[in-house]
Amino acid sequence: MPDAFMSNLATALTHLSVQRYRLALRASKRFHMPQYKGSALRGILGHALRRTFCAAKAETCDGCMIAAQCVYCVVMESPVAEGHALARKYRNAPNPYVIEPADDDRDWYETGDLLRFDLLLVGRAAAWLPSIVLALSQYGTGRGTPTPFTVASVACGAGADEQMLFQAGRMTGASGFPPITFSARPRGGADSVTLTFETPVRVKQNDSLVTDLPFPLLVRSLAERIALLAHFHCGAPLADVRLASEADGVAVTSSTLQWRDWKRYSSRQQTSMKLGGLVGTVTYAGDLTPFLPLLLAGEVLHAGKATAFGLGKYHMKRRGVHH
Numbered sequence: 001m002p003d004a005f006m007s008n009l010a011t012a013l014t015h016l017s018v019q020r021y022r023l024a025l026r027a028s029k030r031f032h033m034p035q036y037k038g039s040a041l042r043g044i045l046g047h048a049l050r051r052t053f054c055a056a057k058a059e060t061c062d063g064c065m066i067a068a069q070c071v072y073c074v075v076m077e078s079p080v081a082e083g084h085a086l087a088r089k090y091r092n093a094p095n096p097y098v099i100e101p102a103d104d105d106r107d108w109y110e111t112g113d114l115l116r117f118d119l120l121l122v123g124r125a126a127a128w129l130p131s132i133v134l135a136l137s138q139y140g141t142g143r144g145t146p147t148p149f150t151v152a153s154v155a156c157g158a159g160a161d162e163q164m165l166f167q168a169g170r171m172t173g174a175s176g177f178p179p180i181t182f183s184a185r186p187r188g189g190a191d192s193v194t195l196t197f198e199t200p201v202r203v204k205q206n207d208s209l210v211t212d213l214p215f216p217l218l219v220r221s222l223a224e225r226i227a228l229l230a231h232f233h234c235g236a237p238l239a240d241v242r243l244a245s246e247a248d249g250v251a252v253t254s255s256t257l258q259w260r261d262w263k264r265y266s267s268r269q270q271t272s273m274k275l276g277g278l279v280g281t282v283t284y285a286g287d288l289t290p291f292l293p294l295l296l297a298g299e300v301l302h303a304g305k306a307t308a309f310g311l312g313k314y315h316m317k318r319r320g321v322h323h
Helices: 003-015 038-053 071-077 123-140 215-234 245-249 289-301
Strands: 017-027 097-099 114-122 147-154 164-165 192-201 251-255 256-258 261-268 271-274 279-286 314-319
Touching: 003 215, 003 289, 017 123, 038 097, 038 123, 071 123, 114 123, 114 289, 123 215, 123 251, 164 251, 215 245, 215 271, 245 261, 256 261, 289 314
Parallel strands: none
Antiparallel strands: 017 114, 017 147, 097 114, 147 164, 192 279, 192 314, 251 279, 256 279, 261 271
């Protein structure tokens, strides 16, 4: 693989850090949630942060003098500053968060029920956790809230290692855990990997959503996402991660990917929107070892578009591993 690609990808990966938090909201009254809750949770988070922290009370963040210091703008809008080298190509950087709803089919929550989800915060965004908890707490108990709730708990870790960071209406003072970090060096190797997309993955080519997922396209999409997250939210230097030609030698050997449509309501645009994508499994074969660090990072941070809602979530199984 070309040295420049590997060097630039390594720079992005080694700067990248992620914190995973487990949140539980307790319903104060009966309310309804759509079958896929990621979009609704993103809406709750956005409304909460805007209501609590937007000083200008404007429709957009354009021209706001304190946008760079505003938790709503930084987390939910992530605008690329004028004059930045990428400002002409990108109006907004990737959002520094991913919402992963609990895997359940519930649509109605009765008083006292818990609505659970994971919130991943990338790089500097992790410092905003207390502000996010405050905003959710105030929004959930505010007048006119369509989904009335209290924040029951915020934790990190799981099982015996779980630490409560927020409980009984206050931050506990627990230090939490070190962030998730990523190695640029493959651990072992693989000549075949199978990716199972649990939520729809949306990848574009020539401004159109694709209906299959060749490996070079997946790698290009993932590498761009990882490099931009590392640069804008973790302080990494701007990295050129244009696709290495070795990805062309990796082929799809089997696929059950199929298109699945789902709808979300955009309160900003006051309309329902379709956000379909590919779900199922796809198996790739070839020299996959150089790409394993990137694929492992994608398992945490998802692939494609609308990842903030939790789309593009996959898990990977590899074969032909040599240690």
